[in-house]
Amino acid sequence: MLHRQITYPQLAAMLKAIFVEVAEEEFRNGQKRQSDSRIHLLTGVHRKDVKRLRETSADASPLPAAVSTGPQLIAQWLGDPDYVTPDGKPLPIPFKEIEVGKPCFESLVKRVVKQDIRARVILDEWLRLGVAEFDGEYVTLNSGAFTPEKGFEEKAFFFAKNIRDHIAASSGNLLGEQPLHFDRSVYYDQLSAQSVKELKLLANELGMQALTAMNNAAMAKQKTDQDKQSAKHRMNFGIFSYDSLPRRTRPRGPERERSGKERSNKAESIAQISAEETAKPGDNT
Template sequence: DSSLSTLSGVHRKDVRAWRSDGQTGSRSKNLGPVMEVYARWASDPDYCDGPGKPRILDRAGAPVSFEELALSVSKDVHPRTLLQELLRLGVVRQVDSQGKGEKLELCADAFVPKKGSAEMLQLLADNVGDHIATVVNNLQGHEPMLEQAVFADELSAESAEALGALARQIWSNAFREIMREGTKLSRSDQGDPNADQRVRFGMYYYRGRVTKP
């Protein structure tokens, strides 16, 4: 049940009901606890060093471990199940422990599942869908939402690559800051009957050859 719950985003109790009664629960539109474990590991000061780089964590036993992190996110899905899914997606890897117990490391700057996976397609649909919804909201004259871009052309390949590196650094800093604040606010809003809002904050960088008429 834990594995099925992690993959689907459906609560484990609903998975049990589905298996018992043959009924489907409402499928979550996100990757649930798997993505939350990744996000907290990548941004929470408890799991990062001074400069904000995610720490290498002991799998279990240490005061700050993957098991402790996973349980802080969900007590309904076993830490082993969450770890197996993160390893399968390719965003966490096991590192040489040198006889000091199993250690784990984030191996991606962003939650980007393996190429061609169902999870990658789901993220694409979610991100593009909300981007389009933002554009439509602004076109319809509702309260404006942030939707901006910068364009430059007549650049060399080296200059485009340098701007790409800068964009990734800006994203890394923005990701950590908004995740820290988002985690804090999410915790403070738990149990609030008026907490019915969701947000998505993203960034993209594209480079390509100029199309000449």
């Protein structure tokens, strides 16, 4: 968060909003709308803040088109047999129709997006986010395109959406809610960097296979349920992998203005302090 200049007061403000939202959605007393006073008692958030946050939430602006329409397009691309290979990998498709009735990007956008958004606008945004590639004729969907590779706001949206549900599933399991949510992991240490890289590739491959299979099954269920009054529920199936291999994050703000000499001096100072701490007399622990 510090890399994005998100300070503690900003984090505290976001947590207030989350507390109010969860209290309002998950601690209802029947069908009656909760009062600001009750949410204040549940969360400890000041009544004035509760009122402001609830009004802000009601007036919240809609999601950007790239966020709201992107997952739907990708789901259709990966779930339609005409758009994938026999083993389920996305086929490159022409941007414009080359042959009548054959898949193309423009027809996919017209079929999925109900808003008046041109296919070129969505493609340009996908190129910016690293979701797809375009050679001037064919559009190629990148592997792992369920979430964008670039675009901080877009990635932050999916981060918030996924981590909220993951925490809800884990905390529900801790509280003994039934039925339990599936929440499992495979953990190994004492591995070489090469082994971790190979396992990471395997995780990516197996993860995409599972996501694609779940996407296709869920899309079929949604089509079956679309006219049912009971179709009021949602689900979220996610996969993550983590490893301790070193990574670099591009610094932002004042750090980027710091000269190489200043960074070197800081590193030398830290090393000197560390050496002095190590050499303190009387420390035999």
